[in-house]
Amino acid sequence: MGIKTALPAAELGLYSLVLSGSLAYAGRGLLEASQGGAHRKAFRESVRPGWEYLGRKMDVADFEWVMWFTSFRNMIVFALSGHVLFAKLCTMVAPQLRSWMYAVYGVLAVVGTMGPWYLLLLLGHCVSLYVASLLGQPWLCLALGLASLASFKMDPLISWQYNFYLPFFFFGPIMTFDRFHAQVSQEPVRQEGELWRIRAQAGLSAAAIVAVDIFFHFFYILTIPSDLKFASRLPDSALAGLAYSNLVYDWVKAAVLFGVVNTVARLDHLDPPQPPKCITALYVFGETHFDRGINDWLCKYVYDHIGGDHSAVIPELAASVATFVVTTLWLGPCDIVYLWSVLNCFGLNFELWVQKLAEHGPLAQFEQARLSEQMSRRVRALCGAVNFWAIIMYNLVSLNSLEFTELVARRLILTGFPQTTLAILFVTYCGVQLVKERERTLALEEEQRKDKEKPE
Structure with missing residues (x-):
């Protein structure tokens, strides 16, 4: 079944109607639950006064969002504005010194935000890795790299990375040194229409920040999961929407933070990693990553290096295990991270096993002989719907808690079977089909673009 297989327009219209109606229904349940629980004692710590003139409180359970956009907002704006100003002056006066200006600033x-001790420690890591690279011993580079990665998870150094290009330093995304060095060493040239795209991205990031602020005044999606007694009384549709919205918010947060940084980086004539792929479009474990820079690094130096072309089961297992070991060090070893790594590593490998089983033997023969391309797409979309909820459940463990994940799984799979289970599976199937249609459209557009570029 090719990606270009089309479905009837009426069928796609039905999928759109079902999906939009279901999301609206689940959203209504979440809105009512948020309004009903606003004054609960359990919500007191994370639901604070917001728009008092409208009588609305605000969900402030995510300390990271609150920190970046309230406590540190002015400092961030000041630091990034200064970076943009000095970078522009340096580009105009001495573009060959841009990299030095980035480092000095x-x-x-x-030093101003973290103190000289942090600076010395970070420089120590950089010097150690640089010396190891000069010795040309891969095992030494690997050992020092893993040791450095692990040490940054020791309090109070958690979440700080050693990259002195200021925008990437605080927010990410991660950009490998070879790409950064190659881009910063080039003569700064602005392509036609690039400034318009930068302004559009900046406007989109600002709009997303405002949208999240508005959303948290009406939907307490981060606080409700912490009160299991209250969450257990939600309707099945609202509970499913709550689980889904938590992952969507995590994607939005990453997209906003990376979007702000990418805007500054593009002003500096860099080509930073793209924002993460929308969680709604993820129905394959192989594409579930939020930081494309980290993903590129892991694929280049760990996953692809060990797994090769990823066609064999055993090398793929070794590659995925090694990748998640490094990821565990990156995130910070703890019980929840261990569980998250095991679940996602299993999901990645199980996906490969099923794919291999479907490509060879009786299943492949049955698909080719008995199923049309459209029916094959429908069957694959159904499998994608199951995969989609596996991705949600496996990542919900790290975003909320194991107890909340167990509650969602029990309600949607066990006590809600068969009505709730099949209904949610069908709604998800509709969403996967719409994502596949979008992928088909993009593939056709890419093919047309390549045809136009071919010489006559």
């Missing part, structure tokens, strides 16, 4: 910002 970044170092001064780190």
Whole structure:
């Protein structure tokens, strides 16, 4: 079954109607639950006064969002504005010194915000890795790299990375040194229409920040999961919407933070990693990553290096295990991270096993002989719907809690079977089909673009 297989327009219209109606229904349940629980004692710590003139409170359960956009907002705006100003002056006066300006300004910002001790520690890591690279011993580079990665998870160094290009330093995304060095060493040239795209991205990021602020005044999606007694009384549709919305919010947060940084980086004539792929479009474990920079690094130096072309089961297992070991060090070893890594590693490998089983033997023969391309797409979309909820459940463990994940799984799979289970599976199936249609459209557009570029 090719990606270009089309479905009837009426069928796609039905899928759109079902999906939009279901999301609206689940959203209504979440809105009513948020309004009903606003004054609960259990919500007191994370639901604070917001728009008092409208009588609305605000969900402030995500300390990271609150920290970046309230406590540290002015400092961030000041630091990034200064970076943009000095970078522009340096580009106009001495573009060949841009990299030095980035380093000097970044170092001064780190000293001002974190103190000289942090700077010395970060420089120590950088010097150690640089010396190891000069010795040309891969095992030494790997050992020092893993040791450095692990040490950054020791309090109070959690979440700080050693990259003195200021925008990437605080927010990410991760950009490998070879790409950064190659881009910053090039002569700064602005392509036609690039400034318009930068302004559009900046406007989109600002709009997303406002949208999240508005959303948290009406939907307490981060606080409700912490009160299991209250969450257990939600209707099945609202509970499913709550689980889904938590992952969507995590994607939005990453997209906003990376979007702000990418805007600044593009002003500096860099081509940073793209924002993460929308969680709604993820029905394959192989594409579930939020930081494309980290994903590129892991694929280049760990996953692809060990797994090769990823066609064999055993090398793929070894590659995925090694990848998640490094990821565990990156995230910070703890019980929840261990569980998250095991679940996602299993999901990635199980996906490969099923794919291999479907490509060879009786299943492949049955698909080719008995199923049309459209029916094959429908069957694959159904499998994608199951995969989609596996991705949600496996990642919900790290975003909320194991107890909340167990509650969602029990309600949607066990006590809600068969009505709730089949209904949610069908709604998800509709969503996967719409995502596949979008992928088909993009593939056709890419094919047309390549045809136009071919010489006559």
